[in-house]
Each structure stands twice: as structure tokens, then as C-alpha cells.
Amino acid sequence: MACRPAPSPDRPPRPATPLPGPLAWVDDGLDRLRQRDLIRPRRVRSGRQGREVDLDGRRLVNFGSNDYLGYAGDVRLTKAASRAACAEGFGAGASPLVSGHGTTHAALEDAISRLLDVDAALVFPSGFAANAATIAALAGSGDLICSDARNHASIIDGCRLSRATVAIYPHRDLAALDRLLAGAGPGRRLIVSDTLFSMDGTIAPLEGLCELAARHGAMLLVDEAHATGVFGPRGAGLVEARGCADGVHVRVGTLSKALGTAGGFVAGHRLLVQWLEHAARGWIFSTAHPPAVAGAALRAIELLGEEPQRRSALLDAAAEVRERIVRQGIGADGDTTQIIPVVVGSAAAAVGLAARLSAAGLFVPAIRPPSVPEGRSLVRVSLSWLHTAADHDRLTAALGEHARAG
Numbered sequence: 080m081a082c083r084p085a086p087s088p089d090r091p092p093r094p095a096t097p098l099p100g101p102l103a104w105v106d107d108g109l110d111r112l113r114q115r116d117l118i119r120p121r122r123v124r125s126g127r128q129g130r131e132v133d134l135d136g137r138r139l140v141n142f143g144s145n146d147y148l149g150y151a152g153d154v155r156l157t158k159a160a161s162r163a164a165c166a167e168g169f170g171a172g173a174s175p176l177v178s179g180h181g182t183t184h185a186a187l188e189d190a191i192s193r194l195l196d197v198d199a200a201l202v203f204p205s206g207f208a209a210n211a212a213t214i215a216a217l218a219g220s221g222d223l224i225c226s227d228a229r230n231h232a233s234i235i236d237g238c239r240l241s242r243a244t245v246a247i248y249p250h251r252d253l254a255a256l257d258r259l260l261a262g263a264g265p266g267r268r269l270i271v272s273d274t275l276f277s278m279d280g281t282i283a284p285l286e287g288l289c290e291l292a293a294r295h296g297a298m299l300l301v302d303e304a305h306a307t308g309v310f311g312p313r314g315a316g317l318v319e320a321r322g323c324a325d326g327v328h329v330r331v332g333t334l335s336k337a338l339g340t341a342g343g344f345v346a347g348h349r350l351l352v353q354w355l356e357h358a359a360r361g362w363i364f365s366t367a368h369p370p371a372v373a374g375a376a377l378r379a380i381e382l383l384g385e386e387p388q389r390r391s392a393l394l395d396a397a398a399e400v401r402e403r404i405v406r407q408g409i410g411a412d413g414d415t416t417q418i419i420p421v422v423v424g425s426a427a428a429a430v431g432l433a434a435r436l437s438a439a440g441l442f443v444p445a446i447r448p449p450s451v452p453e454g455r456s457l458v459r460v461s462l463s464w465l466h467t468a469a470d471h472d473r474l475t476a477a478l479g480e481h482a483r484a485g
């Protein structure tokens with residue numbers, strides 16, 4: 080078939096046409112999602128987000144981002160990014176092993192390893208890539224990976240990529256994990272777990288995981304995506320907060336949530352990091368992330384040291400808001416963290432509640448399968464240091480009115 084010339088940028092909207100035959104199944108797939116209330120429209124955000132966010136032209140109080148410390152829209156990060164871009168150019172141009180690894184990336188990896196108090200760190204273009212590539216580099220055919228049932232999709236995909244045998248244990252069930260490890264064959268054993276589960280607001284039993292890893296000679300990898308910057312005296316995460324650094328072998332985190340930028344990292348022993356440089360395909364075969372992003376992330380890590388009151392104020396507010404929600408008889412699942420899931424059950428109920436909260440001026444997104452198991456759809460409240468006491472009042476009042484109304 081002849082190729083058409085590229086359309087001009089000012090072309091009118093294209094008329095709807097049927098899918099080409101080999102893609103016709105896509106229509107059925109979308110239909111099935113529609114029937115289960117699982118179609119997810121993309122909203123368009125305008126401008127910077129912060130305490131509030133402009134979505135599809137409506138200004139709402141923002142309880143729907145992972146910008147826990149309020150750095151995503153902070154001009155200090157924009158300036159740091161701009162300085163790095165001016166010094167090194169925008170694109171990294173190549174993978175880190177070729178010529179993509181610049182001075183700002185090197186400084187960022189050094190800052191991460193100092194923050195976590197480990198030998199070395201490796202920065203990935205995304206947290207997703209960090210998990211997927213690292214897990215696949217640590218285990219392979221003949222090995223066993225034990226994975227918490229509520230782990231993030233990037234962990235699940237890393238397990239699949241590895242070709243190891245994957246055993247899923249019920250969420251935070253240490254006894255089940257113990258049994259799986261006791262029955263393991265002679266290959267390597269790897270335990271993988273989020274530390275703060277992003278859709279459940281629950282915290283992993285880190286001390287127990289360390290104990291089981293030590294007893295069964297297993298590697299322990301934890302994903303601190305939602306805990307980095309928020310927990311721990313220095314903001315290094317839940318491993319720091321719980322004093323578990325010695326028992327955790329591989330620490331994954333993201334720069335994209337509390338640190339307000341983008342990218343992921345893996346940190347640990349210097350030889351582990353060297354191994355990943357030779358085995359983590361999502362790092363080896365991917366362009367290094369832009370120096371500007373590394374510059375902004377480096378500044379965000381400095382700010383963690385300069386502004387520790389942000390994380391303590393956030394966690395104090397989290398405890399208070401959760402208690403106020405529960406006191407109203409609304410089931411706020413999870414532990415005391417900045418993530419407060421309000422589980423409502425069906426996808427339609429979650430979408431309905433999110434719409435009522437939006438009408439009340441609050442952005443609290445509905446979370447549906449596959450992000451949560453069937454029947455556990457929820458609205459997910461993400462608290463940010465930027466929220467005011469008046470925002471908390473509005474949230475709890477609106478949940479009191481609308482979450483109970485069903």
C-alpha cells in the first residue's frame with residue numbers, strides 16, 4: 080500500500096474510520112472495558128499543579144497527584160533544570176554506557192547513595208524501568224521470586240521478564256511467604272515488595288521480610304516509590320524509618336513522586352550496582368534521562384535536607400485527616416500514611432464518588448481494575464504538604480456527605 084505524506088500541523092480533525100481488519104479486535108476489547116465501567120478518559124491539565132490543579136478547564140483542590148511534598152511545581156526545581164540544560168544541553172543523546180552519563184547524572188547518583196547511606200546508586204529513566212530491569216537482572220530461569228499480591232505493575236512485569244518461577248503471596252502474609260521460601264529449590268531466591276503500597280496505603284512488614292530473607296538466604300528488593308522523601312529522618316524512605324537498611328539488599332525508589340521530577344533509581348552495594356550496569360537491559364539499552372531532569376532531582380534531594388518540616392507536617396496531617404475520615408464511619412483502609420484509599424467496591428461506585436467530589440471542587444481520582452483487584456475500586460486521597468487546614472476540612476466534609484451517600 081502507498082504511504083501518504085505526513086499531515087500538515089493545522090489539519091482539521093480526522094473523520095472517524097473503521098479499524099483496519101487486523102486491528103478489529105481492538106474495538107471489541109474497548110467495548111468490553113466500556114461494559115465494565117473501565118474506560119479511562121484522559122483529562123488535560125493546564126499550567127502548573129500544586130495545591131490546586133486545573134483539569135479540563137476546572138480548578139480543583141488537588142488530592143490526586145503524588146506530589147506529596149509540593150515540589151513538582153516548585154520554581155527552584157525549574158531553575159535547577161534550566162541550569163543543567165544550559166550546561167549540558169537538553170537531550171542525553173545516548174545510553175549511559177555510551178555517552179549519555181553526564182556530570183549532573185553522576186552528581187545525582189552520588190546524592191542518592193548519600194541520602195540512602197549505601198555504596199552506590201543507578202538512575203533509570205523511570206521508576207517502572209528501574210523495577211522491571213532490576214528484577215529481571217537478579218533472577219532467571221530456575222530461580223524463585225516471591226512477590227506480594229499487591230505489588231506494583233512494574234514489579235509484576237519485572238517478575239515476568241525474568242523467566243523465574245514467580246510465587247505470589249497474599250498481601251503482607253509473612254507465614255505464607257515463609258512456606259514458599261521453605262519449599263524453594265536450589266536456585267536463587269528473591270523477595271520483592273513495595274514498602275508503601277500505593278493503592279492500599281499499607282506498609283510492608285519490613286522487619287519480618289528482612290528476617291525471612293536472612294533465614295532463607297534470599298535477596299530482598301523493596302520498592303520505596305511512595306516512601307522516598309516522605310518517611311525516615313532524612314527522607315530516605317521506610318527502610319530508613321524502620322532501621323532495616325542492613326536487611327534489605329536492593330532499594331528501588333522514584334524521583335517522580337515526592338521528589339517532584341522524573342526517573343527511578345536502584346541503590347545498594349557497589350558490586351550489585353556494577354552487576355546491574357551489565358545486566359539491567361532497561362538501563363543499558365535506554366537513553367539516559369535528560370540532564371535537566373537530573374538537575375531538578377538533585378535540587379529536590381537537597382531540599383529534602385533543607386526542609387525536613389515538610390515531611391513531618393505531611394505525616395502529622397495524614398494521621399489527623401485519616402482519623403477524621405474514619406470517625407465519620409467511612410472505611411479508610413491502610414496504615415497512617417499520606418495515601419488514604421476510600422474503598423467503595425464497584426468501578427461504577429468509585430467513578431460516581433469521584434464525580435461527586437469533583438462537583439464539590441475536589442480532585443480525588445477513582446482507581447479501578449487493573450490498578451486494584453476486581454470489587455476493590457476506590458477513590459484515592461493523596462495528601463500533599465501544600466494542602467491547608469481548610470482543604471482538609473473540605474475533604475473530610477465532602478467525604479462525609481458523599482462517600483456515605485453511596
Ligand code: PMP
Binds near residue numbers: 333
Ligand atoms: N513503583 C510504584 C509502587 C509506583 O506506584 C510507580 C508509579 N506509579 C512506579 C514504581 C513507577 O515509577 P515511575 O512513575 O517513576 O515510572
